Amino acid sequence: MNVLxxxxxxxxxxxxxxxxxxxxxxxxxxxxxxxxxxxxxxxxSGNPKFTFYEQNICDQDALSAVFDKENFDFVFHLAAxxxxxxxxxxxxxxxxxxxxxxxxxxxxxxTHQVKKLFFASTSAVYGEKExxxxxxxxxxxxxxxxxxAAKLGSEGLISAYSYMNRISVLIFRFPNVIGPRxxxxxxxxxxxxxxxxxxxxxxxxxxxxxxxxxxVFDLVRGIITFKDGIQEGITLYNIGVETQTSxxxxxxxxxxxxxxxxxxxxxxxGRGGWRGDVPVFAYNLDKIHSAGWQATWTSDETVAKxxxxxx
Amino acid sequence: MNVLxxxxxxxxxxxxxxxxxxxxxxxxxxxxxxxxxxxxxxxxSGNPKFTFYEQNICDQDALSAVFDKENFDFVFHLAAxxxxxxxxxxxxxxxxxxxxxxxxxxxxxxTHQVKKLFFASTSAVYGEKExxxxxxxxxxxxxxxxxxAAKLGSEGLISAYSYMNRISVLIFRFPNVIGPRxxxxxxxxxxxxxxxxxxxxxxxxxxxxxxxxxxVFDLVRGIITFKDGIQEGITLYNIGVETQTSxxxxxxxxxxxxxxxxxxxxxxxGRGGWRGDVPVFAYNLDKIHSAGWQATWTSDETVAKxxxxxx
Numbered sequence: 054m055n056v057l058x059x060x061x062x063x064x065x066x067x068x069x070x071x072x073x074x075x076x077x078x079x080x081x082x083x084x085x086x087x088x089x090x091x092x093x094x095x096x097x098s099g100n101p102k103f104t105f106y107e108q109n110i111c112d113q114d115a116l117s118a119v120f121d122k123e124n125f126d127f128v129f130h131l132a133a134x135x136x137x138x139x140x141x142x143x144x145x146x147x148x149x150x151x152x153x154x155x156x157x158x159x160x161x162x163x164t165h166q167v168k169k170l171f172f173a174s175t176s177a178v179y180g181e182k183e184x185x186x187x188x189x190x191x192x193x194x195x196x197x198x199x200x201x202a203a204k205l206g207s208e209g210l211i212s213a214y215s216y217m218n219r220i221s222v223l224i225f226r227f228p229n230v231i232g233p234r235x236x237x238x239x240x241x242x243x244x245x246x247x248x249x250x251x252x253x254x255x256x257x258x259x260x261x262x263x264x265x266x267x268x269v270f271d272l273v274r275g276i277i278t279f280k281d282g283i284q285e286g287i288t289l290y291n292i293g294v295e296t297q298t299s300x301x302x303x304x305x306x307x308x309x310x311x312x313x314x315x316x317x318x319x320x321x322x323g324r325g326g327w328r329g330d331v332p333v334f335a336y337n338l339d340k341i342h343s344a345g346w347q348a349t350w351t352s353d354e355t356v357a358k359x360x361x362x363x364x
Numbered sequence: 365m366n367v368l369x370x371x372x373x374x375x376x377x378x379x380x381x382x383x384x385x386x387x388x389x390x391x392x393x394x395x396x397x398x399x400x401x402x403x404x405x406x407x408x409s410g411n412p413k414f415t416f417y418e419q420n421i422c423d424q425d426a427l428s429a430v431f432d433k434e435n436f437d438f439v440f441h442l443a444a445x446x447x448x449x450x451x452x453x454x455x456x457x458x459x460x461x462x463x464x465x466x467x468x469x470x471x472x473x474x475t476h477q478v479k480k481l482f483f484a485s486t487s488a489v490y491g492e493k494e495x496x497x498x499x500x501x502x503x504x505x506x507x508x509x510x511x512x513a514a515k516l517g518s519e520g521l522i523s524a525y526s527y528m529n530r531i532s533v534l535i536f537r538f539p540n541v542i543g544p545r546x547x548x549x550x551x552x553x554x555x556x557x558x559x560x561x562x563x564x565x566x567x568x569x570x571x572x573x574x575x576x577x578x579x580v581f582d583l584v585r586g587i588i589t590f591k592d593g594i595q596e597g598i599t600l601y602n603i604g605v606e607t608q609t610s611x612x613x614x615x616x617x618x619x620x621x622x623x624x625x626x627x628x629x630x631x632x633x634g635r636g637g638w639r640g641d642v643p644v645f646a647y648n649l650d651k652i653h654s655a656g657w658q659a660t661w662t663s664d665e666t667v668a669k670x671x672x673x674x675x
Contacts, residue, residue: 141528144474148467152517156459163455180523192503195523195598202524206463206517212491212506213513217452217640287506329528 054078057125059110059158060132062089064234065173065227065269069129070094072273074102081123083116085109087150088135093234110154113161120165127169127280130158136237137177137200141329144199151203152210159214168219169283171276172211174226176265176291177201181331188337189226189289198329212287221283225275228293228336231359232269239300239326240356243307244364253317257326260301260318264334265293268355271348278346290341296352297335300326303356310360365389368436370421370469371443373400375545376484376538376580380440381405383584385413392434394427396420398461399446404545421465424472431476438480438591441469447548448488448511452640455510462514463521470525479530480594482587483522485537487576487602488512492642499648500537500600509640523598532594536586539604539647542670543580550611550637551667554618555675564628565619568637571612571629575645576604579666582659589657601652607663608646611637614667621671 061082097103133151140146180195196202325332372393408414444462451457491506507513636643
C-alpha cells in the first residue's frame with residue numbers, strides 16, 4: 054500500500070513507520086517537528102520506500118498538494134500535541150495541533166477519495182472515572198483536559214466524515230504509551246532529574262496517581278494487525294493493559310534500574326500532578342482481547358523495560 | 365446580569381434575547397449575519413439595555429475587545445451554522461461556524477474569568493438510533509452529520525474548559541426547533557413552495573422521516589428557567605417533545621392550514637432527505653421532566669402552530 058503517516062516523526066508515529074516499512078509498504082510521512090524530531094526518522098533517510106514532507110498539516114493547500122501527488126490508500130493520523138501539561142497552560146495548542154490537524158486531514162481524504170483511516174485516540178476522552186474499569190461504552194464522555202477534548206472532537210469529526218464519505222476507520226484509545234524514543238512524560242522526566250541529582254526527586258502530587266503504561270511495540274503490533282481487517286464504518290477499541298503503575302512505583306523502578314539507594318522523594322502534594330491530569334485510570338479491555346490482541350508486558354514490566362531503554 | 369448572546373440575531377438567539385430583556389438583564393449580542401438576520405433584531409434598536417456588535421466570533425482579537433469592555437456574567441452560546449443541508453455539501457462551514465466559534469468563546473471566557481455558560485447542543489450528536497428513545501446516557505455518540513460532529517466536539521471542549529476554569533455550564537440538546545422567525549428547514553421550505561405552486565409538492569425521501577418538533581417559546585422558557593439554578597460543572601439535558609411528526613404529516617398540516625386540497629406529493633424516494641440527515645429520531649426526556657420542565661405543545665401541535673405563524 055501507499056500510506057501516509059501524519060505525525061510520523063513523533064514517538065509513536067516513527068515506530069509505526071518502521072513497522073509499515075518492514076511489511077513492504079511505501080510510507081509518506083508529514084511532520085512539522087512541533088513534537089516530533091529529526092532524530093526519530095534519521096535512520097530512514099535513503100530508504101527508497103520512505104518520503105518525508107516537513108510541513109504543517111493545517112496548511113490545507115500544501116496538504117492537498119501532497120495528496121494530489123501521492124495517491125494514498127491508507128492514512129494513519131498520529132499528528133497531535135501529546136504534551137498535556139503544556140496545553141493545560143496554553144489550550145490553543147490543542148485547537149491547532151490536535152483538532153485542526155484532524156479536520157484538515159479529513160478534508161483531504163474527502164476531496165481525494167481516500168477510504169481508510171487509522172486514528173490515535175486516547176483514554177483522556179473519558180475524563181475522571183475513578184474506581185471504574187472503563188470500557189468503550191462507558192458514559193458520559195467528559196474530558197477534563199484540553200487534549201482529551203480535542204481528541205473527542207476529532208472522534209466526532211471522524212464519525213461524520215466516515216458516514217458521509219464511506220471511510221473505513223480504526224480508532225484505538227491509547228493509555229500512556231512508553232518505550233524507546235520517548236521525549237517527555239514522567240519516566241523521561243524522572244530519569245533526567247535523577248541523573249542531575251541522584252540524592253532526591255521531586256514528585257508532583259502525592260505519588261498515588263496510578264495509570265496503565267503500555268509499550269509502544271505492543272501498540273504498534275496492534276495497529277499493524279488490525280489495519281488489515283478494517284471494516285466499513287468505525288471500529289473503536291480501548292488498547293492497553295489492565296494493570297496500572299503508581300508514580301511512586303515508577304520512581305522506585307527507576308531508582309532500582311539506575312542502582313540508586315535512599316533517594317529522598319519530595320512530594321508536592323494533592324491528588325493529581327496538575328489540573329487536567331486524570332489521577333487514577335483503569336481499562337476494561339474485553340473488546341480488544343476478544344478480537345485476539347493481548348499486551349506482552351504488564352504496566353510495571355513496561356515501565357521497567359522502558360527505563361532500561363532510556364537510561 | 366450582564367449577558368452575551370452569541371449568535372443572537374439568529375432564529376432561536378433573537379427569541380432568547382427578547383426573554384432576557386423581559387427579565388431586565390442587559391444583553392449584548394454578537395452576530396455576523398451568516399445565518400442570523402437584521403430583521404430578527406430590528407425591533408430591539410433603541411432599547412438602552414441592548415447592544416449589538418456585528419462581527420465574526422472567530423476574530424479572537426475583536427471578540428476579546430468586546431469581553432474587555434462588557435464584563436459579562438453569563439454567556440449564552442448559540443453561534444453556529446444551523447443549515448445542516450448546506451454543510452453536508454461544504455463541511456468546512458461547521459469547522460469555522462460551529463466548532464471554532466465555541467473554541468474562541470471559551471478562550472475569551474477563560475482569559476476574562478467568565479464563569480457561567482449556556483450551550484445550544486443538538487440531538488444530532490447521537491447519530492442514528494432508530495427505534496430507541498434516546499436519553500442523555502445513550503452511547504455510542506456517533507454523529508452522521510458534520511453539524512452533529514462540530515456540536516459533539518464543542519461539548520468536549522466545554523467539558524475541559526469547565527473543569528480547568530471552574531465554569532458552570534448548562535447544555536441543552538435541542539431537537540428541530542420551529543416557530544416565528546424561522547428562516548429555513550422543511551416547514552419554511554414547504555410553505556414557500558406551496559405558495560409558488562399550490563398543485564404539487566416535491567418531498568425529499570419517502571416522507572416517513574419522523575422527528576420531534578419543538579416550539580421556540582417552549583425552548584426559551586426552558587433556558588430562562590434553568591439558567592438561574594446553574595450548578596458547578598456541567599448539567600446536560602435533552603430538551604424537546606417525546607412525540608414526532610413525519611414529513612408527509614407536515615405537508616398535510618401545511619396544506620390544511622393553507623386551505624389547499626388534492627396537492628400532489630412527489631417523493632424523491634429513499635430513507636432520508638439527504639445524506640447526513642437522521643431519518644427517524646425520538647427522545648427520552650425523563651431527566652428534564654423530573655427537573656420540572658414540560659413542553660406545552662406536542663410535535664404535531666407545534667408544527668400546526670408554526671405553520672399559522674409563518675404562512
